[in-house]
Amino acid sequence: MKTVKYSKLVLILTYALTITTPLKAQSPSGAATAPAQLNLMPVPAAMQAQPGRLPITASFNVAIKSYTDDRLRAGIGRMLNRLAGRTVLTLPTSLATDENTATLVVQCERAGETIPSLNENEGYSLEVTDKQARLVAPTVVGALRGLETFLQLLQGDRNGYYLPGIKIQDQPRFPWRGLLIDVGRHYEPMEVLKRNLDAMATVKLNVLHWHLSEDQGFRVESKKLPKLHTLGSDGLFYTQDQVREIIAYARDRGIRVMPEFDIPGHSTSWLVGYPEMGSAPGPYTIERGAGIFEPALDPTREQTYKFLDTFLGEMAALFPDAYMHIGGDENEGKQWDRNPQIQAFMKEKGIKDNHALQAYFNQRILKILQKHGKKMIGWEEILHPDLPKDAVIHSWRGAASLAEAAKKGYNGILSAGYYIDLMFPASQHYLADPIPLDTTLTAEEAKHVLGGEATMWGEWVSPETIDSRIWPRTAAIAERLWSPRTVTDVEDMYRRLAVISRQLEELGLTHEKNYGMLLRRLAASENTGPLRTLASIVEPVKQYRRYQMRPQTMLSPLSGLIDAARPDSETARLFAANVDAFLSDAPRFALDRSDLEHTLVEWQSAGRALGPVIDRSPALQEARPLANNLATIAETGLAALAHLSSNDAATTEWRDAQLTKLDEAAKPAAALEFVVITSLRKLVIAAAELPQLNSTTPAEWNKRVTTMAGPSVAPAKP
């Protein structure tokens, strides 16, 4: 197994490449142009600017040198399509025959792994001069990674499209960089999976962790045990042909497909067709709620293992990946506690508790997987003294369990910190490191940390909304897992993320375009201005509060305002930055003042305009408190602004009254919460403390005010 080589990476040049002089000098017209700012994501392991620029024109063409195969040609074809789409140039569709005159030369040595695996060499080097771009990689997969970098280098100016001169030497920090898609809670059609695989390839992710079974649905066809999918899926499952189609599609992009069949818990849907495998008599029906449920396979009966041998054997043949994920999480064993036969079995075998019983189960499953040629991976609950060392630990509750496993000699991957369903901003995920700076692992132990996976749990995603829950935030996680540990500039990450997010749309991703569509449906109108203003500064409540505050079932429509609203509000981030800049400009208070005022006036008028919109759209009734609060908080902000601008300190009474209003507005409604409250608190406090503010340094009072304004609901600043 390939281990982590992060310590060997050398960042020749920090990311923000601003070597302007050579780029200017090479500008064909001789006119001064803005320095090229690169928008690479993930940031390569090492890169160096070179003089010159390579023009991209309608004569752009590609030559393949040395090894070639269908996968490489298809990858080049996709790159050409995207390049053409972006530049509106009609490019030659056949490969160049003369390596010397080709715009891009791709040179590979070999195909790479037949079945995508951890052993894949994904490295590549890319050199761009004013004559040619040259992509060199040991494997086709490395070349595919390099082609994505090539596309990200494209720039445009008055003189046309071009790539800046550059030398890149790149390879991943971790070999396991995944995205879990839970299709158990909500089925996702083939095209959703395909476009997400395309997006994954764009940011160099290499594992689709396909969470195929849940209490709420069993999503893969079993020819040997057909009641699994016929009775457990509402008819929403993937045929084996479709599974092969996804695997081939992923392989074409250098992506592994690892299936997960979550056992012994999370298995209600299995038991609809095969209740005799459960730990309680049944009958069972497909679960429609969200949460942790009791049904669990019976680990004490031989028929369970025979059943699983049949099923996992069939799946082992269907899925070529070396690993099979058996879940193993969140089984509370309540059915086990109540089953006398199970209790008798435990007594007889000397199994002291449910955790030990699950360890027994896991060992049996491990043998079955080994028999079928698979390595086992499971959620961190499977960690147990009896667990063999070739099992992989998937950490979801914290990096500590990953470190603990590594110290014990287990390989592991991290998902704690990458739970994108919790609605936290990209900045938080970005700074979660599988091997934090303060790690207690030795270099040798750290090699057990293989990487990580973003987890798209499926309780509240539909084909219309899933993209906006995955993207663009997952691109930040992809960078964490690929780029050197030292790449941690959050502001620069957000700058590049905006560019990459837009480029994802080329692949059909709907995270941006479905936002407007969902708002139009809700407003029952083309004119969504005020609703859009509201939606731009609220976010779905974090963690798992949505279900508590606004319960729905798996059969509910996911078309409410909470489904249109997105995590990681860019507007709130910009507003927070503007407020900070404005306050730091004391006692002048001119910086960003007009922007702030403009924004607050827009919120105020949107708040007022929303009433009639909501009147016409009963689906928006739940958002009425938000609409009212929108006007209120805007007025509060404007009043604070007036105090500050006129150097007229507000009274403490006024301040307290305003803070009370803001506290009230901070309460979620429709499971949505404003993420600009902290910034507004700052303005209010500042208005009341003008003398103090004017008599201290900006840094000092900003710190003080920030402390007073309380914990940020808005995304943490870098």
Added chain:
Amino acid sequence: MKTVKYSKLVLILTYALTITTPLKAQSPSGAATAPAQLNLMPVPAAMQAQPGRLPITASFNVAIKSYTDDRLRAGIGRMLNRLAGRTVLTLPTSLATDENTATLVVQCERAGETIPSLNENEGYSLEVTDKQARLVAPTVVGALRGLETFLQLLQGDRNGYYLPGIKIQDQPRFPWRGLLIDVGRHYEPMEVLKRNLDAMATVKLNVLHWHLSEDQGFRVESKKLPKLHTLGSDGLFYTQDQVREIIAYARDRGIRVMPEFDIPGHSTSWLVGYPEMGSAPGPYTIERGAGIFEPALDPTREQTYKFLDTFLGEMAALFPDAYMHIGGDENEGKQWDRNPQIQAFMKEKGIKDNHALQAYFNQRILKILQKHGKKMIGWEEILHPDLPKDAVIHSWRGAASLAEAAKKGYNGILSAGYYIDLMFPASQHYLADPIPLDTTLTAEEAKHVLGGEATMWGEWVSPETIDSRIWPRTAAIAERLWSPRTVTDVEDMYRRLAVISRQLEELGLTHEKNYGMLLRRLAASENTGPLRTLASIVEPVKQYRRYQMRPQTMLSPLSGLIDAARPDSETARLFAANVDAFLSDAPRFALDRSDLEHTLVEWQSAGRALGPVIDRSPALQEARPLANNLATIAETGLAALAHLSSNDAATTEWRDAQLTKLDEAAKPAAALEFVVITSLRKLVIAAAELPQLNSTTPAEWNKRVTTMAGPSVAPAKP
């Protein structure tokens, strides 16, 4: 064959249903609410408002009475999903068991035609009271039509969602209401076809005319003659399983799928694999250009008919529809003229010209189709004295040929007037009637007019843009073909079209959401404001000028500004209405003044802001003249506004200078043209003729100014 019953239709109530009193009286809160304005499209044959309203709540449920089958249940399921999506209500997913308490009762008598056909009874009646909605139809297809009407009746206000009380008795005017999708020039993926079938069902269209072969591509798998698709399609073809999937998907929605294999011309792609069937020796390659090409099958050799017998026989078994379309258009016979064997054959048989030779070919094809149980339909060129009476004529050059065919006893359908690829506004298509008011056909002859088809020719559509070329305009054509001939209020059509267009988004249609996406890609930025302003008042040049002005190939990217821009600019339509209102308000000139000024200022600033956007995006360089002209025409408009508002007549010199500027700006660039020029001309002329305007009636001078402003580039006003 079912003939047209338009003369028997009774419009009990004109469409704009504004019976406000009973609706108000039934408002549960007792508060006055706005009168319900219905958004039905197509308008039903007959309807009558009833008192009361039926609340739609989370307890909404459906009972099926009498006949039921999978198709009906699936249709109800789709309706429930859309109803839930729109209302954000968690609705029961199982059918109601008690007919008396169900919110909606669906009562059918029978399944309808096993294979969707012209004989289908699509009628239904729908009655909504404050207790229940009752949908009664002889067939499941009629019920499906009624379910679409049911969904379109949904309204919302402060008291929640509801359906207004109403009685509807509905059936189509014409039995053949189609949409041609040309997948020959550009292949369209399965999901594009499926979502367009969904959209067709929404507006009660019932024929997908699947144009499967062209010079530029052969798109269906032939197991018997595999070189057709393997060599003629670039790998972009539908497998026979996929064809069956589309047919089943369409049938589920009461839609026929009629294939077209265009012969003897338009057949280059056939000849790539089978050059021996051509009228010139070959070799042939897939055509990449747009236009009319020479390759044609050789109608003089028996092997051609053997080949076609094999192929059409295979397709006749694959496609269950009664009709097979053999194209037959635009064969200029140049290959025939140059082929001595063909010339000798004609001489020998006494065939006097190419038209007669094609008639000979058609008769041979007709026999083949008859042998395989199919009726023949072809483009109007097939009309010839020797053509048997059971062939159907598809008119594309004008309604005259349809009438001519009808007089001769041929059934026919109309596509002239419905060429949506020509980029004309919906208003024009809407007013094209298969049997115009001034028809010379007798009632008996008129029965030969079966209906019509919108034609989405595929030269310049991609999966990203095709929806915006088809929708929403095709909904207006669908209304023309379904609703009574007397339904011709263009303004009301546009009002309803906006609502229906938005509802189409529920089905995944991308006509609206891809607009912003394409603009973001072009601007290489999230901030597309100025570009969007420009795009909102330009339209692709009409008819087939695009290719002349901005040549591309079938392999070119369709991601330019012309591809983002859409026909039938709503902004231009509103601007024209505002200008007319403003001018009719002489001498006060107050009506809509601030709207006009606001709009013109926005254009002016967008025109100025576009420079830097274009600098960064070479793909937009071609649009620079448009950006410059945008500022110019806005300034002209503002200057005219100033003259009028201050009652300060402009000089004729000024007028002429401005008109020259407008003439200049009217010239297309990037194959796009401003569609607000006529309105601006009106303002300029008015400014110079203030005394005259102030001394005549609004109607008189508006007529005069309109004449002076020249033919409207903007959509014709009703």
